[in-house]
Amino acid sequence: MTIVSGKAEARRTLQSARSDVLRKMWEHRADYAYVLPAIAVMLIVIAYPIYYTIELSFFNTPPGLQLRDKIFVGLNNYTAILTSGVFWQVTFNTLIWTVASTFFSFVLGFAAALALHRDFIGRGVLRAILIIPWVISAVAASYIWKWIYHSDFGIIGAVLVELGWAERPPNFIDSVSTVLPSLIVVNIWREFPFAMIMMTAGLQTVPEPLLRAAKVDGANAWQRFWHVTFPHLRNVSTVTILLLAVANFNSFIIPWIMTGGGPSNASHIWITHIYELAFGRQRWGVASAYSVLLFIILMTLGYFYVRALSGNERKDGGA
Amino acid sequence: MAHVVLKDLVKTYGSFKAVNDVSLTVNDGEFVALVGPSGCGKTTTLNLVAGLISVTSGDIVIGDRVVNDLDPKDRDIAMVFQNYALYPQKSVYMNLAFPLQMRKLPKDEIDRKVREAARVLDMTQLLERKPRELSGGQQQRVALGRALVRDPAVFLMDEPLSNLDAKLRVQMRSEIKRFHQDLKATIIYVTHDQLEAVTMADRMAVMNGGYLQQYDSPAQVFAHPANMFVASFVGSPAMSLIPLEASTANGGAVLTSAEGWSLALSPRNAQKVARATTRKVVLGARHSTIKLHKSAIADAIPAKAYTVEPTGDVTFVQAFLSGAIVNISVSPNVAIAPDEQIWLEFDQERIHLFDSETEVALEAS
Ligand SMILES: Nc1ncnc2c1ncn2[C@@H]1O[C@H](COP(=O)(O)OP(=O)(O)OP(=O)(O)O)[C@@H](O)[C@H]1O
Ligand SMILES: [Mg+2]
Numbered sequence: 280m281t282i283v284s285g286k287a288e289a290r291r292t293l294q295s296a297r298s299d300v301l302r303k304m305w306e307h308r309a310d311y312a313y314v315l316p317a318i319a320v321m322l323i324v325i326a327y328p329i330y331y332t333i334e335l336s337f338f339n340t341p342p343g344l345q346l347r348d349k350i351f352v353g354l355n356n357y358t359a360i361l362t363s364g365v366f367w368q369v370t371f372n373t374l375i376w377t378v379a380s381t382f383f384s385f386v387l388g389f390a391a392a393l394a395l396h397r398d399f400i401g402r403g404v405l406r407a408i409l410i411i412p413w414v415i416s417a418v419a420a421s422y423i424w425k426w427i428y429h430s431d432f433g434i435i436g437a438v439l440v441e442l443g444w445a446e447r448p449p450n451f452i453d454s455v456s457t458v459l460p461s462l463i464v465v466n467i468w469r470e471f472p473f474a475m476i477m478m479t480a481g482l483q484t485v486p487e488p489l490l491r492a493a494k495v496d497g498a499n500a501w502q503r504f505w506h507v508t509f510p511h512l513r514n515v516s517t518v519t520i521l522l523l524a525v526a527n528f529n530s531f532i533i534p535w536i537m538t539g540g541g542p543s544n545a546s547h548i549w550i551t552h553i554y555e556l557a558f559g560r561q562r563w564g565v566a567s568a569y570s571v572l573l574f575i576i577l578m579t580l581g582y583f584y585v586r587a588l589s590g591n592e593r594k595d596g597g598a
Numbered sequence: 599m600a601h602v603v604l605k606d607l608v609k610t611y612g613s614f615k616a617v618n619d620v621s622l623t624v625n626d627g628e629f630v631a632l633v634g635p636s637g638c639g640k641t642t643t644l645n646l647v648a649g650l651i652s653v654t655s656g657d658i659v660i661g662d663r664v665v666n667d668l669d670p671k672d673r674d675i676a677m678v679f680q681n682y683a684l685y686p687q688k689s690v691y692m693n694l695a696f697p698l699q700m701r702k703l704p705k706d707e708i709d710r711k712v713r714e715a716a717r718v719l720d721m722t723q724l725l726e727r728k729p730r731e732l733s734g735g736q737q738q739r740v741a742l743g744r745a746l747v748r749d750p751a752v753f754l755m756d757e758p759l760s761n762l763d764a765k766l767r768v769q770m771r772s773e774i775k776r777f778h779q780d781l782k783a784t785i786i787y788v789t790h791d792q793l794e795a796v797t798m799a800d801r802m803a804v805m806n807g808g809y810l811q812q813y814d815s816p817a818q819v820f821a822h823p824a825n826m827f828v829a830s831f832v833g834s835p836a837m838s839l840i841p842l843e844a845s846t847a848n849g850g851a852v853l854t855s856a857e858g859w860s861l862a863l864s865p866r867n868a869q870k871v872a873r874a875t876t877r878k879v880v881l882g883a884r885h886s887t888i889k890l891h892k893s894a895i896a897d898a899i900p901a902k903a904y905t906v907e908p909t910g911d912v913t914f915v916q917a918f919l920s921g922a923i924v925n926i927s928v929s930p931n932v933a934i935a936p937d938e939q940i941w942l943e944f945d946q947e948r949i950h951l952f953d954s955e956t957e958v959a960l961e962a963s
Contacts, residue, residue, distance in 0.1 A: 489685065496700050510687040
């Protein structure tokens, strides 16, 4: 008897809990109405494409057929990708590209922020100049650098030859071995100002009394940096690095405009490769499968980003 | 431990003089309070001694060395900051150990000194915590401990108690005083709270506008303020300062108010007034030296009670005399209503007389 009544009670509390939620939702019906248009737009422009991409990744779309004549192939696209040599080359390129660009942009930006933290005449002008690469259009920058690197007319090649350091202008972006590093240099040049801005903002929040205390405690400039400034910048560093990493993983403009992924895939990274598969070769299914994989990877990065951010809040709240 | 000498110390920011010709000597083992209103240059003076800012002119001597050109770390000083300035990412233990690590002491010695300091300050159980997990008073103690482990020649403290609530402040006040007595430490202590200075210091240096106003024991500063600024700054409620006109007649002297009443001065006070270069004299009297009468008596001055503030042990009465506010303290069983007619009697032995132009105290001889 008791058991039965216990069950009945549990059901009743469950029911009341459910009706409680429903009642609360009903009370807030106006609020739901307010966000409805936004949700509808989101569903159309984000959720549906995601769904459609996932669906397409299980189909084959031979060239010449219409998209609606697609053929279901199960996981074939995925297995094809994972067993192809190009996939591994592009993945390797993407890793090099992301890690090197992120690392050097951060280090360079941090160094610039530190150098420009001390007050001196012309600091404002210098800061403004250093931000230029970040504010000019990436497309324009890519074209400019294409010319700078050009093996016949490029200025770097000309200077090297003039100085007698090279017989003839090097093939920066026409050679398989140098193309990726050359593009990474452009990318770093373009995004180190972002790291500089972030770290400058961080530096300005380092409490002056702490630096003074460290001075009295006998710390030299390097020790003050290591024991006071750097720990204080840990959170802003994490966020900067994550933002850079996500942006680099998603890079498209610089490699696409400067080399289109060539020569022989040496500068293809994921996004350019997907773009070429989809819009160059109309292989929608494979491109979609690639996109799904990329989506999973980026969501993982995004998770860490959010965690780093909320970690900040927890710390600030506790302090 | 060491003594500290400031000689004609000047610090200017552009054309602004933050510290003006300050000269004073802090004896070995002495507790000196640097006190004055906000912006008077206390922190600047302390930072000069610490070496955190450079002197414009003048000398700073610690021990037997002129330290003007030495880095803070070479001056053998420790400093306690207003906001504690604890390293937030380090545990209490590491905060205490930091100055020793920077001086490359061996690990076991660091450990011994840190634990000793923690024991003295009664925070052994807090060693593993981070500063943000401590209360204000505990953080304050860690800041004190970080100065203590080093065993420096001089302790510099910049308003170390100003962030604490009133009760904790009183408690920490006696703890710091105790700490000074136990260690016989040389301490320069900055505060804008004159009560803190009076209760803690062997000598207090009162500053205003970058100038040193008076440097003496709290008792002397209290009994013989050098000028009107010191008179009104030290003591609470503030000393009443009443502007009057002096006149001499057949050997005696009288102070006359524009309101019509006058006060005959004792021979000694008459002598002070006679030596003044001006006829405009300011009469100063502390609340406890003024007697309040509810009926007219000889030599008492009539006034009207303006406000009455009972505080428990004592009731403060405010009245206007010659346009100045006068504070009087009376025993709480004296019943006085606002606007009631009262008579005030000044104690000739304990009044102060100031030159109203130079604001300097008048001396007898
Ligand atoms: N770096 C600076 N540049 C210009 N003026 C300064 C600078 N530092 C301090 N001052 C000025 O010097 C004067 C004295 O400052 P200081 O910090 O010594 O005051 P303080 O007596 O410690 O006051 P508080 O009780 O408010 O801490 C102030 O008027 C202040 O504006
Ligand atoms: Mg100050």
